Amino acid sequence: MLFIQNNACNARKYVLALSLFAGSMGLGSTAAMAADASGSYQQERAACLSGQTQQDRATCLQEAGAARGEAKRGNLNDGAASYQQNAQTRCNALPPADRDACMRRMQGQGTVSGSVDGGGVYRETTTIVPAPATSPQY
Structure with missing residues (x-):
């Protein structure tokens, strides 16, 4: 950034404007996280109320609320x-x-x-291992 006048007043204005801009960017991301947490909570709550989960309704709603709180605090990640x-x-x-x-x-x-609902996920790979070479028996 090039300053036309080099005085302390202009420098302070520049730093103040930059600080306000950076602060507003942080608030925007916090608001976005809160909105995302609220939307996710609404989906989880709807699943609890419709019986689409494997938990009883009270436990499901409690877990959804706890997850929303952690998301608002930024303690949840994408996994x-x-x-x-x-x-x-x-x-x-x-x-x-x-x-x-x-x-x-x-x-x-x-x-x-x-499946998880069925009790577990089974993952399988096949590795072909050649038999060890042996000398012919006569």
Whole structure:
């Protein structure tokens, strides 16, 4: 930014204007987060009231309200990063020979069957391992 006059008054006005602009940007993102939390809450609440969840109505409404509160505070994320971290942690618990196949399954390779509602999701990959070479027996 080029100042035509170099005096303290103009510099302070510039800093004040920049501060107000930056502050308004923060308020806008906070308002957007609150609006998004409210919209998500309305959808979750409607699902609770219509019986589309696996929880009883009171528990469902309580969970939806708690999630809205956490979203307004900015404590909820999109889940993708934590999902990836969770998958990495689960796969790291396996023996080294099985970790790579586990991560491939978690990244969507192979086949997936089952459902959470049905008790679990089964992920399967097939790895072809050639038999060890043996000398012919005569």
